[in-house]
Amino acid sequence: MKNILIKIFILISFFSFSQTVVITENEKQYQKISRENYTIGQINSLLVSYKDSLNIASNNKNIKEVAFSNLILSKLYYKLGAYNESINYGNFALKDYEKLNDTIFTMYCLIGMGAFYGDIQENEIALEYFLKFEELAIQSKETMALAYNYINMALIYSDTDYKKAIAYIDKADDFRINNKQDKYFNFYVFNSRANIYFKQGDYEKALNSFLEAYPLLDSNHFFYASSCSNIAETYNKLGFIDSALYYNNLALKGNPEVQSMNNFANTYAIFTDIYLKMQIVDSARVYFELFKKYNDSLILNKKIEYVSKLKVIHETNKLLENNKEQKQKLDKYKLQEIFLITIVLIIIIALVIFFIIYIKLKLSYKNIVKESVQSLKIEQENIDLKNTLLSFETTTKKSEINIENSDEIFERIMDLFVKDKLYTDEDFSINKVAEVLDTNRTYISNIINSKTGDSFVKLLNTFRIKQVKKMLIDDKNKFLTLDAISRDAGFKSTSTFNRVFKAETGVTPSFYVKNKNI
Numbered sequence: 001m002k003n004i005l006i007k008i009f010i011l012i013s014f015f016s017f018s019q020t021v022v023i024t025e026n027e028k029q030y031q032k033i034s035r036e037n038y039t040i041g042q043i044n045s046l047l048v049s050y051k052d053s054l055n056i057a058s059n060n061k062n063i064k065e066v067a068f069s070n071l072i073l074s075k076l077y078y079k080l081g082a083y084n085e086s087i088n089y090g091n092f093a094l095k096d097y098e099k100l101n102d103t104i105f106t107m108y109c110l111i112g113m114g115a116f117y118g119d120i121q122e123n124e125i126a127l128e129y130f131l132k133f134e135e136l137a138i139q140s141k142e143t144m145a146l147a148y149n150y151i152n153m154a155l156i157y158s159d160t161d162y163k164k165a166i167a168y169i170d171k172a173d174d175f176r177i178n179n180k181q182d183k184y185f186n187f188y189v190f191n192s193r194a195n196i197y198f199k200q201g202d203y204e205k206a207l208n209s210f211l212e213a214y215p216l217l218d219s220n221h222f223f224y225a226s227s228c229s230n231i232a233e234t235y236n237k238l239g240f241i242d243s244a245l246y247y248n249n250l251a252l253k254g255n256p257e258v259q260s261m262n263n264f265a266n267t268y269a270i271f272t273d274i275y276l277k278m279q280i281v282d283s284a285r286v287y288f289e290l291f292k293k294y295n296d297s298l299i300l301n302k303k304i305e306y307v308s309k310l311k312v313i314h315e316t317n318k319l320l321e322n323n324k325e326q327k328q329k330l331d332k333y334k335l336q337e338i339f340l341i342t343i344v345l346i347i348i349i350a351l352v353i354f355f356i357i358y359i360k361l362k363l364s365y366k367n368i369v370k371e372s373v374q375s376l377k378i379e380q381e382n383i384d385l386k387n388t389l390l391s392f393e394t395t396t397k398k399s400e401i402n403i404e405n406s407d408e409i410f411e412r413i414m415d416l417f418v419k420d421k422l423y424t425d426e427d428f429s430i431n432k433v434a435e436v437l438d439t440n441r442t443y444i445s446n447i448i449n450s451k452t453g454d455s456f457v458k459l460l461n462t463f464r465i466k467q468v469k470k471m472l473i474d475d476k477n478k479f480l481t482l483d484a485i486s487r488d489a490g491f492k493s494t495s496t497f498n499r500v501f502k503a504e505t506g507v508t509p510s511f512y513v514k515n516k517n518i
Contacts (some may be wrong), residue, residue: 067096
């Protein structure tokens with residue numbers, strides 16, 4: 001919980017810095033991109049727009065606009081969680097603004113890069129950027145920006161150097177005392193100090209600071225629920241159960257529309273711990289189930305969000321290509337008569353509409369094939385198949401199995417699949433596995449189920465279908481028939497292969513072959 005809050009505070013100080021300087025037109029655009037929440041489609045459109053701006057600025061050799069476009073693209077990719085692209089564009093922007101001696105936008109870049117690296121827990125790199133930012137803020141006398149950066153430094157150091165963390169939060173506190181600030185800045189100071197104390201196990205000091213921060217927010221604020229949960233968790237650590245229950249109940253009364261699932265999960269986790277200490281097992285069990293529900297939802301949402309982001313990046317690149325094609329066509333006809341230009345534009349628009357409609361009809365199944373092929377290629381280069389199988393999440397209840405022996409036997413089972421590739425034998429069965437390992441089929445079945453959550457047959461089909469897909473994308477096998485490839489993978493009949501392939505991939509083998517090179 002504390003690490004998540006630290007990331008959020010760093011980002012808030014990142015956005016708040018933009019309020020401390022004289023506003024230019026570019027800064028207004030930058031602030032809007034930084035603060036507002038956008039849908040996937042809006043980010044998609046903005047990426048296209050600013051990449052076009054970057055191309056135009058590059059062609060015109062306008063270094064200032066090139067730098068600004070790179071800075072915005074860095075922010076947009078950050079919103080997608082595409083950190084490599086974000087950091088690359090951010091570095092380009094930083095180098096250009098340093099050449100231009102533009103102090104304010106150099107500071108934007110520095111605190112942005114610090115936030116990016118802080119978010120991926122590369123604290124040493126983040127500190128380098130925050131220290132450079134501090135140097136420029138002192139030189140340019142941007143005291144408010146400097147104060148927010150003190151909070152950044154304190155939170156970064158809170159994991160490694162307690163004294164430095166306290167020293168930086170004291171500097172932010174001095175600024176708060178000597179300068180009239182809004183309540184939110186005061187909240188960040190108090191809450192950040194409390195988090196540092198909490199990490200050090202100084203719960204009494206942490207509680208005092210949390211209680212100073214709490215009254216500064218109303219129930220509609222994003223941090224209200226987490227603030228109440230922080231107090232509850234601290235009271236719980238100190239053994240004041242009644243107070244812990246009171247504040248944890250307040251956390252649930254916050255506006256649900258502004259709360260994250262993480263807030264709910266954390267609140268239910270605290271309830272579980274409190275009721276376990278009180279030995280009220282039934283209540284503890286109820287809240288644990290609620291915690292598990294929200295925690296599982298968080299994991300699922302992260303997976304869905306990741307897939308969505310990958311698709312957006314892919315679709316954005318396609319839109320950029322379409323944009324370039326349209327511009328080339330327009331350039332060819334720009335010197336002709338207005339009537340001809342109008343006709344060409346109408347034709348282009350009609351073609352684009354037809355293309356979009358056609359793509360929508362075909363996109364779902366083609367995406368399945370495309371993602372499958374990409375996944376296989378990445379897996380062949382970077383992923384050890386054995387480790388992948390061992391990392392499958394177990395979704396079934398634990399069976400009555402000897403844990404010490406089961407790990408060894410499961411490893412030997414995997415060797416039969418991964419090293420010996422016995423699954424390519426069409427007569428390979430669980431009985432053969434039991435015979436080779438000198439045990440019985442029931443024990444083998446239970447071990448596979450407990451480790452992977454799947455049956456032996458499901459595991460066998462997974463290996464065979466993966467083998468088929470690998471052979472299909474290998475150009476060395478382009479002259480082999482589907483029937484020959486399926487038999488090489490261990491399938492006895494074409495009908496069984498077709499049925500299993502469709503169940504595993506969502507498409508037929510023939511459709512997969514036709515679209516694997518898209």
